[in-house]
Amino acid sequence: MASSDKKTKGKQKIEIKIIENADDRLIAFSKRRTGIYKKISELSILCGGEILFIIFSPAGKPYSFGHPSVESVAKCFPNAGQHLEETIDAPVETYRKERINLLVQDFTDVQDQLDLNVKELYEQDERFAEFNKLISITRNKKIATISSMQAPMDEDVPSSFPPIYGPNLQ
Numbered sequence: 001m002a003s004s005d006k007k008t009k010g011k012q013k014i015e016i017k018i019i020e021n022a023d024d025r026l027i028a029f030s031k032r033r034t035g036i037y038k039k040i041s042e043l044s045i046l047c048g049g050e051i052l053f054i055i056f057s058p059a060g061k062p063y064s065f066g067h068p069s070v071e072s073v074a075k076c077f078p079n080a081g082q083h084l085e086e087t088i089d090a091p092v093e094t095y096r097k098e099r100i101n102l103l104v105q106d107f108t109d110v111q112d113q114l115d116l117n118v119k120e121l122y123e124q125d126e127r128f129a130e131f132n133k134l135i136s137i138t139r140n141k142k143i144a145t146i147s148s149m150q151a152p153m154d155e156d157v158p159s160s161f162p163p164i165y166g167p168n169l170q
Contacts, residue, residue, distance in 0.1 A: 033057075052066045
């Protein structure tokens with residue numbers, strides 16, 4: 001099987017930087033999340049530690065892993081009186097607010113560009129109308145010039161040619 005027929009990248013060393021393609025980024029997140037869960041589980045078993053791990057997907061969805069459980073590890077934090085949901089909700093809500101602010105800013109930027117494009121269209125339309133008016137004026141002047149030159153010629157033509165005779169003519 002030729003190497004160009006491969007459908008996957010296989011085990012390759014990749015440069016650590018953001019993955020540009022959104023689909024590839026989501027696939028990498030899913031695969032690496034599973035791998036990191038495995039490593040965290042091994043660490044907790046080998047060292048006997050309690051672990052709580054929370055990660056957010058590129059879409060903003062939170063994923064958590066805890067050993068022995070998320071709730072038991074979360075109780076060790078200073079906010080032990082709060083439910084885990086309340087503890088997790090604060091960073092999630094902060095993330096959501098930040099994401100909403102970024103989306104609103106993007107929307108505002110796009111709206112401003114659209115407003116500029118509409119303004120440019122109106123300006124182009126005005127220029128086109130002026131250009132069309134100039135063409136019309138020039139055409140009318142040429143028609144008038146040709147008409148004024150043709151009028152004397154129409155009067156001279158019948159007298160300069162003799163009448164034509166024939167079976168269907170005079």
